[in-house]
Amino acid sequence: MAKGLEPIRWEGDSLFLLDQTKIPREKSYTKVRTLSETVKAIKEMVVRGAPAIAITGIFGASLGFNEQVSVFSMEEVQIMLSEILESRPTAVNLSFALDQLRDRIRVSGSKSWTQAKDLAIAFGQELLTKDLSSNRELGSNGTLLFNPNPTRLEIVTHCNTGALATGGHGTALGVIRSLKEKGHDLVVYADETRPFLQGSRLTAFEMMEEGIECFIITDGMSGWLLQNKKIDAVLVGCDRIAKNGDVANKIGTYNLALVAKAHKVPFYVCATRESFDLTKETGKDIPIEMRTPIEVTEYSFLKGKSGDSLIKPGDTSPVGAKALNPSFDITPYELISGYITEFGNIQSSDIPNVTRV
Numbered sequence: 454m455a456k457g458l459e460p461i462r463w464e465g466d467s468l469f470l471l472d473q474t475k476i477p478r479e480k481s482y483t484k485v486r487t488l489s490e491t492v493k494a495i496k497e498m499v500v501r502g503a504p505a506i507a508i509t510g511i512f513g514a515s516l517g518f519n520e521q522v523s524v525f526s527m528e529e530v531q532i533m534l535s536e537i538l539e540s541r542p543t544a545v546n547l548s549f550a551l552d553q554l555r556d557r558i559r560v561s562g563s564k565s566w567t568q569a570k571d572l573a574i575a576f577g578q579e580l581l582t583k584d585l586s587s588n589r590e591l592g593s594n595g596t597l598l599f600n601p602n603p604t605r606l607e608i609v610t611h612c613n614t615g616a617l618a619t620g621g622h623g624t625a626l627g628v629i630r631s632l633k634e635k636g637h638d639l640v641v642y643a644d645e646t647r648p649f650l651q652g653s654r655l656t657a658f659e660m661m662e663e664g665i666e667c668f669i670i671t672d673g674m675s676g677w678l679l680q681n682k683k684i685d686a687v688l689v690g691c692d693r694i695a696k697n698g699d700v701a702n703k704i705g706t707y708n709l710a711l712v713a714k715a716h717k718v719p720f721y722v723c724a725t726r727e728s729f730d731l732t733k734e735t736g737k738d739i740p741i742e743m744r745t746p747i748e749v750t751e752y753s754f755l756k757g758k759s760g761d762s763l764i765k766p767g768d769t770s771p772v773g774a775k776a777l778n779p780s781f782d783i784t785p786y787e788l789i790s791g792y793i794t795e796f797g798n799i800q801s802s803d804i805p806n807v808t809r810v
Contacts (some may be wrong), residue, residue, distance in 0.1 A: 458599070459621070460505050460616065460618075464522065467776070468485040468513065470482060471487060472473065476656040489515030491513025495540040496502075496514075497681020503544035503546040503547070503691070504546055504624075507550040510547050511573055514573045515574045517536075517537075518533070519531040527559060528629055542740045542742055543575050543780065543781050546727045548598060557576060585621040588623055588627045588795070591725060591795040598798060601635075603637050603638070603659065604620050605637070605805060606707070607640045608642070610626065611646060612689070613652065613704055616659060623692045624690040625721075627723070628688055628721075632746075633663065637727040638717050641666065641667050643669050645672060646705060675708070684718050686721060687719070691706075691724045693728060693733070695734060695738060696734050697786055698792070698802075698804050699785055701741070702784060705782070707782040710723045722784075725794060739783065741780070746775065749770075749777070750770040750774055751803070771805070
């Protein structure tokens with residue numbers, strides 16, 4: 454676990470989530486007791502990052518099963534799982550985890566909500582352990598793409614792909630952590646990641662916790678950066694990878710990939726096995742989540758209950774202004790130098806052979 458950053462905890466019959474809407478202002482946990490609270494936490498990005506969302510969704514299902522007073526039925530199980538899935542449709546990890554849980558309940562022959570709840574808790578804990586292990590293996594594999602001798606490395610990343618987005622350690626930030634463990638001197642440039650600011654709020658926070666030098670840049674500064682700095686690589690995570698290698702990731706990833714291609718800087722996507730979706734032939738088949746325009750027109754949505762933000766509606770855009778807010782974009786496989794995974798470093802041509810275990 455990275456510097457004590459534990460985004461998800463299961464204690465007794467309750468789920469505790471490190472509230473990522475409050476970082477870096479404070480580190481505090483939100484107690485989640487019900488299915489509806491789980492869905493709300495995912496939608497409002499109290500928890501975020503494809504692996505962390507999947508784990509949260511499974512624990513949330515256990516909370517939903519625990520609430521039931523009706524006669525057990527697989528039809529009711531599916532209704533609840535569908536409600537969780539609708540909270541974040543782009544990240545494939547959640548879909549696969551929910552499908553696995555449904556299959557486990559069916560195969561087990563569960564006859565009660567208690568049995569289903571116990572299966573969900575055990576599966577959630579299994580996913581949490583597995584994700585941390587996969588992240589560490591991914592991080593180790595990623596280091597093989599760099600000089601084995603300790604050296605100074607300057608890396609650009611986008612959004613947050615660290616311990617906060619996973620079960621711990623992280624994917625793209627996991628590679629960065631592993632490079633540090635091997636003695637490299639690192640400088641990280643973190644895209645602020647408009648409009649929800651995961652880069653400036655969360656990635657910079659994690660890098661400071663690790664003692665890794667980090668500079669926040671606005672999303673529009675990457676062109677200048679690659680023109681004026683010797684960047685060794687761009688490392689990003691992802692929410693889904695199609696069969697041909699197209700990648701769905703946080704909005705702005707495509708722009709960064711174009712800039713990296715123009716400047717001949719390697720652009721690597723870091724992903725565990727669960728992010729590969731061979732049912733989607735290309736990125737065009739991946740659903741893109743559209744979020745509230747308020748996230749674009751106002752910063753005040755991040756102020757929290759304390760109301761301590763000095764930015765008010767109307768300060769950053771005219772009151773009533775319209776905005777588009779696609780949460781993800783698609784990066785074509787032609788712009789991607791390679792995929793760093795827990796089972797090795799691969800190319801897009803290898804993806805059709807990726808299997809789930």
